Amino acid sequence: xxxxxxxxxxxxxxxxxxxxxxxxxxxxxxxxxxxxxxxxxxxxxxxxxxxxxxxxxxxxxxxxxxxxxxxxxxxxxxxxxxxxxxxxxxxxxxxxxxxxxxxxxxxxxxxxxxxxxxxxxxxxxxxxxxxxxxxxxxxxxxxxxxxxxxxxxxxxxxxxxxxxxxxxxxxxxxxxxxxxxxxxxxxxxxxxxxxxxxxxxxxxxxxxxxxxxxxxxxxxxxxxxxxxxxxxxxxxxxxxxxxxxxxxxxxxxxxxxxxxxxxxxxxxxxxxxxxxxxxxxxxxxxxxxxxxxxxxxxxxxxxxxxxxxxxxxxxxxxxxxxxxxxxxxxxxxxxxxxxxxxxxxxxxxxxxxxxxxxxxxxxxxxxxxxxxxxxxxxxxxxxxxxxxxxxxxxxxxxxxxxxxxxxxxxxxxxxxxxxxxxxxxxxxxxxxxxxxxxxxxxxxxxxxxxxxxxxxxxxxxxxxxxxxxxxxxxxxxxxxxxxxxxxxxxxxxxxxxxxxxxxxxxxxxxxxxxxxxxxxxxxxxxxxxxxxxxxxxxxxxxxxxxxxxxxxxxxxxxxxxxxxxxxxxxxxxxxxxxxxxxxxxxxxxxxxxxxxxxxxxxxxxxxxxxxxxxxxxxxxxxxxxxxxxxxxxxxxxxxxxxxxxxxxxxxxxxxxxxxxxxxxxx
Numbered sequence: 001x002x003x004x005x006x007x008x009x010x011x012x013x014x015x016x017x018x019x020x021x022x023x024x025x026x027x028x029x030x031x032x033x034x035x036x037x038x039x040x041x042x043x044x045x046x047x048x049x050x051x052x053x054x055x056x057x058x059x060x061x062x063x064x065x066x067x068x069x070x071x072x073x074x075x076x077x078x079x080x081x082x083x084x085x086x087x088x089x090x091x092x093x094x095x096x097x098x099x100x101x102x103x104x105x106x107x108x109x110x111x112x113x114x115x116x117x118x119x120x121x122x123x124x125x126x127x128x129x130x131x132x133x134x135x136x137x138x139x140x141x142x143x144x145x146x147x148x149x150x151x152x153x154x155x156x157x158x159x160x161x162x163x164x165x166x167x168x169x170x171x172x173x174x175x176x177x178x179x180x181x182x183x184x185x186x187x188x189x190x191x192x193x194x195x196x197x198x199x200x201x202x203x204x205x206x207x208x209x210x211x212x213x214x215x216x217x218x219x220x221x222x223x224x225x226x227x228x229x230x231x232x233x234x235x236x237x238x239x240x241x242x243x244x245x246x247x248x249x250x251x252x253x254x255x256x257x258x259x260x261x262x263x264x265x266x267x268x269x270x271x272x273x274x275x276x277x278x279x280x281x282x283x284x285x286x287x288x289x290x291x292x293x294x295x296x297x298x299x300x301x302x303x304x305x306x307x308x309x310x311x312x313x314x315x316x317x318x319x320x321x322x323x324x325x326x327x328x329x330x331x332x333x334x335x336x337x338x339x340x341x342x343x344x345x346x347x348x349x350x351x352x353x354x355x356x357x358x359x360x361x362x363x364x365x366x367x368x369x370x371x372x373x374x375x376x377x378x379x380x381x382x383x384x385x386x387x388x389x390x391x392x393x394x395x396x397x398x399x400x401x402x403x404x405x406x407x408x409x410x411x412x413x414x415x416x417x418x419x420x421x422x423x424x425x426x427x428x429x430x431x432x433x434x435x436x437x438x439x440x441x442x443x444x445x446x447x448x449x450x451x452x453x454x455x456x457x458x459x460x461x462x463x464x465x466x467x468x469x470x471x472x473x474x475x476x477x478x479x480x481x482x483x484x485x486x487x488x489x490x491x492x493x494x495x496x497x498x499x500x501x502x503x504x505x506x507x508x509x510x511x512x513x514x515x516x517x518x519x520x521x522x523x524x525x526x527x528x529x530x531x532x533x534x535x536x537x538x539x540x541x542x543x544x545x546x547x548x549x550x551x552x553x554x555x556x557x558x559x560x561x562x563x564x565x566x567x568x569x570x571x572x573x574x575x576x577x578x579x580x581x582x583x584x585x586x587x588x589x590x591x592x593x594x595x596x597x598x599x600x601x602x603x604x605x606x607x608x609x610x611x612x613x614x615x616x617x618x619x620x621x622x623x624x625x626x627x628x629x630x631x632x633x634x635x636x637x638x639x640x641x642x643x644x645x646x647x648x649x650x651x652x653x654x655x656x657x658x659x660x661x662x663x664x665x666x
Contacts, residue, residue, distance in 0.1 A: 038257045042092045043130055043142065043227035045113070045259055050125035052083035052105075052112055052284075082108040084284040085345070086125070087354035090261065090277060092227065095254040097292070098263040099313055100281035101321040106263035107148075108284075110232050113261075114145045116476065129228070140478045144221035148233040150213045151470035153398065154202040155405040158192055158216055159183065161200055162223060167394045168479050169224045172386055186222050190215045190249055199405075211242030215249065222253070229253060231262040240268055247271045269311040277355070282320035283334065285341035289348070290356035297358050302343065391480040395488035403496065410496070413459065417504035420451055425511025436513060438606055438622050444512055445596040446569040448528060449589055452504050453535035454564075457556045460536055464543035465552065472660040482655045489540075490648065497536060501529045515600050523599045523633075530640040531592035535560065537647035538588075544654035547661075563587040568594065573627050588643045594628040595636030 082105045090096045098106045111117040113127055115136045127134035129142055152161055166179045174182075187196050192215060200216060201207015208216065214234060221229065231250070235243035247267070251274045254260040264271075272278075278295055280288040288295055296306045299316060306312045320337050323329040348354045386394075404410060428436065428444055436444070474480065505528045509521060539556050546552040565571070566580050567589035576584060584590050601619030623629040 038092070038225055038227050041227070042257070043259045044089065044091050044128075045228060045261065046089045046128040046131075047086055047109075047113075048126050048128065050083050050086045050109075050112070050127070051081070052108060052117075052125075053079045054082045054108065055079050082284050083112070084341075086284070086286055087348075088279055088286070088289050089353045089355070090259055092257050092259045093254060094276040095251060095260040095262070095274065096277040096279065097267070097275040098261070098279050098281060099265070099267070099317060101265065101317055103322075104281040105284040106281060107232055109281075110145075110230055110261075110263060113139075114143060114230060115139050116145075142226065143228045143230055144224070144226035145477070146217050146221055146229070146231040146234060147473060148236055149469070150217045151473050152200045152202075152213065152216060152220075153402040153470070154200055154205045154207060155402045156398070157197050157199055158208065158212075158219075159187065159196045160401065161216060162186060162219055164394055164398045165220050165479070166223050168386060168391060170386075172390070182223060182225075186219045189252070190219045190222070191245075192216065192219065209242070211238050211246055214238065214246060218249070226258070228259045228261070231260070233263055233265070235264055235267070235271070244268070244271055247274050250274075266311075266313050266317045269313075272311065272313045280316060280320065282337040282341065283322060285337065287320055287337065287340040287344050288316075288356065289344070289354060291358075294356065294358045298356055302340070388481055388484045391484035392488050395480060395484055396492045399488055399492040403492070413496075413500060414503055416455065417452060417500055418507065420455075421504045421506070421508040422511070424448075424451070425508040428512035435606075441514075441600060442569070442597070442622075442626075444514075445600060446567065446593050448505070448508060449531045449592040449596065450564060450567075452501075452528075453532050453589075454560055456500075456532055456535050457539045457560055458553060460539035461543045461552045461556050462549065464540060465549040468543075468660050475660065482652070486652050486655060493536075497533060498529070501525075501532050504532075505529070515604070520599055524596055527592050527595045527599070527636065527640070530637065530644065531588055534588035534592075534640060534643050534647065537644050537651065541647045541651040541654060544651055544660065545658060563589045566590060568626065568628055586643065588640055591636045591639045591643075594623075594631070595633060595640075597623045597626070597628050598633045598636070 086109070088096070098109060100106055108117070113134065115134060129138055132138060156164070162183045163179070166183050170179055170182065187193055192212065195208045195212050199205070199207040200213060207213070218229075218231070218234075229250075234246060234250070238246065250260050250262065254276070267275075272292060275292040277290065278288065278292045279286055280295070288298060290298065295316065296312050299306065299319075304316075304319060306315050320333075320340060322333045322337065344356065348356050351357075424444070424447060428440065471485065475482065475485075502525075505525050509524065510516075514524070515521070538559060542556045542559070543552045546555055562583055563586075566576065566584040566587045568584065571580075573581065573584055573590075598620070601623050604619035606617045606619060606622070607614055620629065
């Protein structure tokens, strides 16, 4: 506990005017950051008589209900009250903390304010932002939402992450010098100078520390200089020292004429000192809303004084928490919570701000901040944001930077393709100067079109799901459009696909002694390129359409297996039954295989010995015997291109109309 604050059962909490270790202006190297103020005017957030219910049954996906052997229409609704008759008002220059145990409604309230509530129903009440009813467009213009989990590209440095976001988020009239200045200001304000050139990293890649990564997430939102900053559990997973420094940063931002709203479980005492206002929630109801320094005196007047040397947030959260170890204890806790909430509503029902204040502190403690004339402001209402072409160029550069810095993964994929090519190539290399037999050539061609596409499906699905949560958040924030991301994703991965196919297709072709004519090699390579790209586009669609990595991998494997079995090698096309023949017409394996057969066998002659007789057979006759010469060669290329376009269209539509929020919260 801090040495300059003592909590007693008789006296109010004593707060210094400027808490210890909170230095707003400093000339030292560590604290030489710009006093980064919001100069867009005063912001106000108001919640009026909010009553909100959550349907817990609707939040469970239908496919998880299958384990209960219930159809979607058989599931009974189970509505629970998440927020009950809540009123609060907070202004710029204040930091409001939502405090309470797990399940008390903190995250639900933040989701409602930011228009991201799912599976819930607002029964009554309203949310006002600067006096206007909350709408998604109004939220995007005024509120920056920092989620509980950090979703950042791991291989970019801190500065690069902010530079790319600045190019996407800042208006078009900003010059490059102004963008760089904004990035430098945010880095300085959030104390990120020492790690500005360090990779962000994640749970698997070493990078910045947890506290620094959390500050980077705040910096991403702070770049466009929002007036309202909302944070969901910003101190979760951090040690006490790092959490304290993070809240000090938020304190500084609030003093920069911003409205800061955060949720937290049970903050330590020196963190509790930094809060201007506190909402104490229990089962969705407010049992206290008012200045943090008056909370002890309020509960003391009700007969619940805070013990000496005890942290008020710990004591009063424990007081209002629901003990569910037995029905009797749960009922007693719920009754106490109801009594405290009812008593608080009676105390503040005639006050304009629904806030309890002691007699000594009847006025709001709002710190007026002088505007910094040198600061660069962003007016989302008037300034034109970057268009789709600009978004595309920034996104494709960001993706290339992130992907190709993951050198280990790139090399592993390349070595995997090379090893597969060399193993199969040396297997057929033993034939020496003799021409491969018809059976060996047919098997080899089908193997070329089947091995690598299968590995590509799994790799692409895994990569897409690793990026899915970040994509969901950035699309929700309006950072870029689906169209810009789609083209950046497709074209950004194209060089990797070309190199990957070349590393795979070149050694196996020459080691196996296939047709050495340059035109035959190029035609064969193009077929392999298209076949592998068909599997990649199919994997992109499956990864975007299905909610979890497991379901996407299953569907990807299932589709590939169907296309593999109907490709014309496992069974003759004429012997397939009706449904299988339908699948064969859309199987990219079939069209790639048919094209490679025509490229390799056309113009070649094979000799058969039957006793004393030798028969010369034209190679195209072999293709005709397999019923793989029903269409001209160019049609194989056209069908493969059509398959790619169809899967890409399905991928785009999935991004457009299916929320990319993974239910497994990868």
